[in-house]
Amino acid sequence: MGTAIARTLLRAGLVVTVFNRTKAKAEALTGEGAQVAPTVASALRASPLAVLCVADYPAAHGLVDGSDVQAALHGVRVVHLSTGTPLQARAFALAMDRAGAGYLDGAILVTPSQIGTPGSALLVAGKEEHFRATAPTLRMIGAQLYYVGEDPGSAAALDLAFLSHFFGGLLGFYHGARIMEAENLPVTKLGEMIESVAPALGAIVHADARRIAADQYDNPESSLGNSATVVELIRAHAMERNLDLRFPEFSTNLFRAGLKAGHAKRDVAALMRVLRAVNGGSR
Numbered sequence: 001m002g003t004a005i006a007r008t009l010l011r012a013g014l015v016v017t018v019f020n021r022t023k024a025k026a027e028a029l030t031g032e033g034a035q036v037a038p039t040v041a042s043a044l045r046a047s048p049l050a051v052l053c054v055a056d057y058p059a060a061h062g063l064v065d066g067s068d069v070q071a072a073l074h075g076v077r078v079v080h081l082s083t084g085t086p087l088q089a090r091a092f093a094l095a096m097d098r099a100g101a102g103y104l105d106g107a108i109l110v111t112p113s114q115i116g117t118p119g120s121a122l123l124v125a126g127k128e129e130h131f132r133a134t135a136p137t138l139r140m141i142g143a144q145l146y147y148v149g150e151d152p153g154s155a156a157a158l159d160l161a162f163l164s165h166f167f168g169g170l171l172g173f174y175h176g177a178r179i180m181e182a183e184n185l186p187v188t189k190l191g192e193m194i195e196s197v198a199p200a201l202g203a204i205v206h207a208d209a210r211r212i213a214a215d216q217y218d219n220p221e222s223s224l225g226n227s228a229t230v231v232e233l234i235r236a237h238a239m240e241r242n243l244d245l246r247f248p249e250f251s252t253n254l255f256r257a258g259l260k261a262g263h264a265k266r267d268v269a270a271l272m273r274v275l276r277a278v279n280g281g282s283r
Ligand SMILES: NC(=O)c1ccc[n+]([C@@H]2O[C@H](COP(=O)([O-])OP(=O)(O)OC[C@H]3O[C@@H](n4cnc5c(N)ncnc54)[C@H](OP(=O)(O)O)[C@@H]3O)[C@@H](O)[C@H]2O)c1
Pocket: 001, 002, 020, 021, 022, 025, 053, 054, 055, 056, 058, 059, 060, 062, 063, 081, 082, 083, 084, 108, 109, 110, 111, 112
């Protein structure tokens, strides 16, 4: 991801200095015009804006630990794009604040090959003045740039919420792919169909979000009771075909809990009340 970001900024005509723990990866960019810094501190001293993207927050802390790096951070705007939890992001923001850096915490919503393309998307959080100052550069990385708010943990929170939807959807898709295989149908057909109905599915999710925000599940378009019947059919099919039962059982367990809690005639999003129960029902 770091290579893709550096390459995109170089192609946009910026002066880019790169550092990577494994030097060969940084050196691979020299042919494209990058300057290679021998240390993190020298990389920070080279530019008023530093983009940091490594495996995780512990790795990022390790990179900025030394006193020379702490000194070099002073007055630099740092945009940190490693994936983490909101707590990790807030702790890193505090460390950057103490070092005198202007900090934005961000999250990347696309793959390296999509960086800088019109569909690329980036979330950022932190002080608005830093967002305003860095937005033109950040849009080169993520054309769709979302400013989430001043709380430095908020981009990581939105990212994890988005990833929950993404990976939850993928798990359902993989079970769907097993249904296709079991019935001798091409999995590509399922992929093609999901892509074509994606806007309509997105609209359903958006409508659900409004119901959840209002905590209002009456007059459903699709009741939890009817949806639970369909989910039981997915489980029944898995039993018929001897498919892995983990995804159907996970789903039926949640839907059965919704029915048990008396939500059959409410919208399927009333499952939120089941999910909130573990926190005493609070939002
Ligand atoms: N790839 C994606 O599709 C994608 C999408 C969205 C977000 N992200 C996020 O972007 C971040 C980077 O992902 P990636 O795909 O680039 O992962 P990656 O290919 O595994 O690269 C990890 C980077 O972190 C460095 N690193 C790891 N541990 C380190 C340590 N202890 N000290 C110093 N450097 C360390 C690695 O350095 P070396 O080269 O020396 O190993 C490498 O530069 C992750 O937080 C990931 O969740 C990735």
